[in-house]
Amino acid sequence: MSKKKQPLTGGDVLPGSGKSLRDAGNAESDDKTVIQSVARPSAQNSQQKPEDDSSDKTQFASTSAPQAVTPDDGSDKTVLLGSAEIDDPKASDKTQFIHPADTGDDRTVMLGGSVNATELLHDSATQLQGENVTVAGALSPEQLQTGQLDEEGRTVIKDRFVLESLLGSGGMGAVYKAKDLRKVEAKDRDPWVAVKVLNENFKNHPSAFISLQREARKSQTLAHPNIVQVFDFDRDGDMVYMTMELLSGASLEEVIKLNPEGLPLEQILPLTRQMGEALAHAHRHRITHADFKPGNVFLCDGDVAKVIDFGIARAVSSVETDQRDDKTVFDPNSLGALTPAYASLEMLLGEEPLPSCDVYALGCIVYELLSGKHPFGKKPADQVAIERMKPKRLPQLNRRQWKALRRSLALKRVNRFTTVDEFLNEFVPIVNPWRRPVALAAVAASLLLAFAGYRAYQSQEKEKQLEIEKQALAARQAEQQREMATQRQVQEFGTKLSSDFGTLTEEAGELQELLDQRNLSFDTGALWQRQTAVIMDELLEVYESDEWKVDAGKHPLAARDDFQQMLNDQDLKRQQAKQTLANWARTYNFTLSDAYLAGAIDAADENRFSEAQRLSQRARELNPNSVQLSQVDGHIERQISAYQAEQERLAQAREAARLAAERQRLRDAFEVEVASLRETVQQCQSGLLREGRGGVFKLDLERLAGEFTRVANRYPVFQNEIQQLQQNSMSDISSCIRVYGYGKTQDAKDKALLASQLFPTSAVLFESMEIYPWNSCKTSFAGRGQRYSCRDRFLENDEFRGPELLVIPNSPGEQAYAISKYEISESEFNDFCAQSQLCSPSSNSGNIPVTGRSIDLFRSYAQWLSSETGFEYQLPSYKQWYKAAAANQSPLDSGRNCTLNSRGIRKGDSLLPVDMGAGNRWGMVNHVGNAQEVVLHPDGLRAAGGSHAVAMESCNLDSLNPISTGGDARSGFRVVKLLP
Structure with missing residues (x-):
């Protein structure tokens, strides 16, 4: 069911904040700056879990005390006063401060110098290290007094921008809703702009103005419908500021909060493409965002996404040699910004951010939009790697989309998409x-x-x-x-x-x-x-x-x-x-x-x-x-x-006494009849063997059915007892038939069919019976072929046996099977030809492997074994053959029959008997050398294991050659029996 976004109300909104003017400074979940004092948080505090792990705030810690109010709660955290604690803003010309937000684990972190990023991520408050920087969210009244004041006491910057109200504050400084007086003079219907006034941190930093002016110019070149438009970057005295378009809508952070179960896929796909194209456009201009998160994506009216806060983005590390006046004088990486929950593993390890880092952040946001939850529970990538976490599969995505999203979330850069365009081409x-x-x-x-x-x-x-x-x-x-x-x-x-x-x-x-x-x-x-x-x-x-x-x-x-x-x-x-x-x-x-x-x-x-x-x-x-x-x-x-x-x-009450005596007489006679029926049923036990052939079935079922009918007709008053006796008897008879089937499978099936017809009330019992011949290949034999092997009897001719088999260990969920211990010999194949009349017996009646026969005859041999034994035989698949031959990396027989002519030793001139040679750990003999063996490979028929004509050094398990359906003089075969 489609979900509609809740439109924001209350006027213009700060880009990225998602809060209306009347809400600015009141909500604890806004994007406000929290100032940490000189002392770093204690280890105890750093291990406390944040109260709200869904916030998306920018935080700093400074090495000099900021100008703000210290609370009297005993903590050393300096906070900014909220609008609820000050007088009416219209009665004062001073810019008011706002409340700090609770700390969380997806705040923006400023890194500098050689700070250990992973250590920093787990502090309870975000810190800034490396430079002597004082960071404040909103500017102090003294700082704003550098600008002019109009007649209403409002700050005017550069005789042009009138600061109307504070929209919010972040790591770079404070953002105000401002009126552009030039647009007013031109009678522009929309004279409003957003003005970001940078704080003391950047204003006092060496060469900060030159570097940030260059960054602003690059942002201006990022003209794109899905990137917030930066108009200008300038200074008014000591006040450094940036002007940009004023947006109306909500941040994706708020959209996600309003939709805890996620948004429909059809709504997310166009948003994904808009965000991705914005990032890709910036990457083509050698700029990576490096702090991409839901709070930095603004969803404007009409479902148009705007990426904001490129003010803390970094230039891609390649040197721009085509503009001599655009060389980096101040390295913005010294104040690198990141949000732990959306930062790539490379950034957390202090490496230079690349476009693939933005791909990781984009993947996290898309996953969060689809499910309402961060793919890794807002844990940073280094912690995700330690815990080996995997994102949960999203059912609304098809296979291609899920594969693309999962790849974008890869922790290692080598496994992730290199560019956003690659991700978009696969996902949308x-x-x-x-x-x-x-x-x-x-x-x-x-x-x-x-x-x-x-x-x-x-x-x-x-x-x-x-x-x-x-x-x-x-x-x-x-x-x-x-x-x-x-x-x-x-x-x-x-x-x-x-x-x-x-x-x-x-x-x-x-x-x-x-x-x-x-x-x-x-x-x-x-x-x-x-x-x-x-x-x-x-x-x-x-x-x-x-x-x-x-x-x-x-x-x-x-x-x-x-x-x-x-x-x-x-x-x-x-x-x-x-x-x-x-x-x-x-x-x-x-x-x-x-x-x-x-x-x-x-x-x-x-x-x-x-x-x-x-x-x-x-x-x-x-x-x-x-x-x-x-x-x-x-x-x-x-x-x-x-x-x-x-x-x-x-x-007939008058004859009550006589009837009682007659009933007793009937009872006595009935008990005699019951004993006789039980004795007759027990006849099926005699002559039967519990293992092997099964013995002789001596019970006359038709006579027994007649006896039950006669007794039931003669003693109608004992119908329930007769029925119970018959039910118990049928259970015993079914057991006898099953044992009889060990040796005479078809006869046993005929007996079961006859019993279902003679005893219709027990027809379901006999019709559902599973009758199999005796299976001599026990699963307990698996992997013990050097001591245990098995052979199947022929159902109709007890003198014949199938080939000697080895039970191969099987993995859970894998079909259990046994494989012939030796290659099928000429003598075994001659028996098949003689009995099936499908081929002429060979003059070679010895024990050498059968070769030179067609693959169809090999298949027919397996089908013949199936029909004669009652079990399913087939040619081995390459996987089955290789597993049995490898036998858990069993060493090859050093005396295997492969071509060798060295130092007077000559081997491989001809085929040897199938039982000549040492077996592997599971008892398999001549799987390498002698005759190469036909297997069913995914790519078609193949001959595995090499033949006696293959050089010893190439004669191994990995030898695999094509073979024609007509066979050849070097190719023999084995058979596989599928175990029930």
């Missing part, structure tokens, strides 16, 4: 961006803004041309917004459909719950049945209506592909829900059927036979295939017969 690709109006507008916007910034810097005479270009940009952005508005309409209709579907699902759930409750109060009465049937009919009608399709067809966007895809997805969901409901109803009816059958038995036992028959019929209507129907009907009939007999007995 555009087949041809020049054919898409939205993408074309974004590209045109980047080019026009870059050109406009450059021209504005070069000459004030081009302002008119710049205005024309801005109008063209506005038109393209309007086109982009229209497309996004259309997409929102599609999403809103989809949300409505999903909401309607959710309502139907809730209705179905309520009806199901009602039926479940009725089932708990089951009643065999007709009224209960009718009421239940009405509810069931209503349940099955829940998803029947197609009115939503009619409404969708009338929608003005019905012809769009994404709209049609949404309809198809919705239709599939409803069809699946309908089928699920039908399955539930069928299961519910089966449950009712069982309840009715239980009621029928109770009614029959209480001599309410008409009711019992009615309930049995109702059960049959609900589940006509129930196996209990015949049993219950038989029980009812027997109860009726017993009842009639009892009535007759009561009617």
